[in-house]
Amino acid sequence: MAYADPSKHRSSQRVWVWPGYEWDMHRPRWFIIGSLLLVIAVGLASRASWMPPGFWADNAGDPLWALCVYLGFLLLFPKLRVPYAALCAFGVAAAVECQQLIQWPWLVQVRGTLPGQLLLGSGFVWVDFVRYGAGVLFGAAVDWGIQALRK
Numbered sequence: 001m002a003y004a005d006p007s008k009h010r011s012s013q014r015v016w017v018w019p020g021y022e023w024d025m026h027r028p029r030w031f032i033i034g035s036l037l038l039v040i041a042v043g044l045a046s047r048a049s050w051m052p053p054g055f056w057a058d059n060a061g062d063p064l065w066a067l068c069v070y071l072g073f074l075l076l077f078p079k080l081r082v083p084y085a086a087l088c089a090f091g092v093a094a095a096v097e098c099q100q101l102i103q104w105p106w107l108v109q110v111r112g113t114l115p116g117q118l119l120l121g122s123g124f125v126w127v128d129f130v131r132y133g134a135g136v137l138f139g140a141a142v143d144w145g146i147q148a149l150r151k
Contacts, residue, residue, distance in 0.1 A: 026150070027078040027143075036071040039064055062128050063135030066093045070139035082147065086140040093132035100124040 043064035051057045070089035073080060080088075099107075101124050110116040121128075 027074055029075065029078060032071055032075045032078065036068060036075065039067050039071065043068070059131060062131035063138065066090070066132040066135030067139045069093050070136050070143075074143070082140050082144050085143070086136050089139070090132060090136045093136065094129060096120060097124060097128050097132070 043061055045051065046057060046060035046064065066089060069092050070085060073085045073088050073092075077085070096119075100111075100121050107120075111120050111122055
């Protein structure tokens with residue numbers, strides 16, 4: 001079991017802590033929300049009709065979507081350690097990609113809407129796993145760098 005340092009807790013008793021959590025890690029939620037909004041804006045711009053076709057337009061959406069999932073985990077659990085956040089984000093991204101293999105009529109209908117397509121995707125492609133990994137690794141590297149600068 002993992003226990004928090006009693007000197008950093010209000011009580012003098014040992015408090016159980018989930019192993020992926022760090023008591024002294026601090027990520028301001030306003031910074032996470034701002035980053036998330038910026039990544040969403042860049043992701044939507046990459047899919048815009050005025051974007052010229054090419055590498056950026058074809059490949060930017062998936063890593064940015066995975067980065068949004070990573071930032072979403074940080075928003076929900078701001079003290080989550082970087083490796084745990086990265087594994088959770090990649091796991092969710094992989095699960096969403098795999099659910100695209102399911103062709104239930106109601107699920108296909110949900111994916112046919114704009115919000116459904118943006119959140120759930122439209123078709124299974126193996127290379128998306130590499131793109132999701134790149135997005136999550138980028139987010140984890142930036143997060144680790146920020147945490148290292150803060151210490």
